[in-house]
Amino acid sequence: MIHFADHELSRDAFLGGRLHLYQPKAGYRAGVDPVLLAAAVPARPGQSVLELGCGAGAAIFCLGARVADLALTGVELQPAYAELARRNAAESGLPFEIFCADLGALPAALRQRQFDHVIANPPYFRPGAHSRAVDAGRATALSETETPLALWVAVAAKRLAPKGYLHMIQRVDRLPEMLAACEGRLGAPEVLPLAARAGRAPELVILRARKGGRAAFRLHAATILHDGERHLEDGESYCPEIIDILRGGAGLSWPL
Template structure:
């Protein structure tokens, strides 16, 4: 793609700028929210499966300095953009998660994050744009995303996944037996609304009880007529790179 086909967009209130296609799949709020929940500390290693242009993992890197960042992306266009966006701070591996290179399968990470495609095409219509469809349509089973991510964690490493709320049973069913200390953060558009997204956190070899947290509310007001004003904690995460506590 030429630069005329791209936009250079601000994230985290301008702390981070990302090149991404003007058409096709474009990073939105979900990867930023996912990155904001990860309690990484300087010196730790982080892997993102399906990193796209690098929105989630680079937002995390902008919030926490000194991280070792690695992203896996199957689509060449997005892999090249992730390399450009990350400059020297992000290692990008162009590969399908179903066939990771041996050099990556021999490594373990403190944190793995996943923002997998949301839509099962058995019950929805595919996007016309091929690359957009690769980002949105579930060609690779969700269970494979979860098991692949879990294998890349070192003991006590943390897995974070964002997905549609109705897929929570599938996420839980896919977790290997050694993944414990499961926490779920529902995300609702407004107070009184049903959750549309969930963020799942789980720890390899964790033993704490399951925790279902109160919903994270995105917008103030009762309806869209009140405007899309973010709640203070969400605004701080989206506009200033603040961490979101579970």
């Protein structure tokens, strides 16, 4: 499949309408996870950002919409999603370069470059850990095929400039793998758990690690996504900080 036909796509609003992205109607569709990932990155105008496995571009374009004058680059394995990312960038007016490539075989032009930030939302599930998705794009996005999680970290470390940051969102049960992959490659690891509600165990974490970082490991208190102990009525119940991120394009605060 080379591209998505227009009738296969929806045009969806992010950041309270500051950003609109085309996504497949029946396939992998970005939720809040890439928005939270983008919000966690302390990028500054003039810096460069690389997203590994960018899909249609939700995370990197949310970051580009929040922070002006970033040099945005993506890597995406599937040609249809890479083409969709190009279209989204053009229609959003964001400068963007994309490489359609496997993480294990990046083109020489990309291997010669380094970035201030690398972000990634790797597959959440190991092969066989969940029922197979009908859509091939969704299956690739949600479960590992040929690219182990450790390779995502290794590639990120190589592409980071000295003192550059990796930010990666992942399921909490994959945290040991991420930390092990950082050993000898990235330092100063920090983990921000994301819990649906107060009193519930976190299901996701955002990992921050720095090239050449020497600070000790830090495990922060969980960021709570929803108000209340349980969902009581139809509609959203996000906490005010999360609403500011999802609707206002705010950054995600890391505890000091």
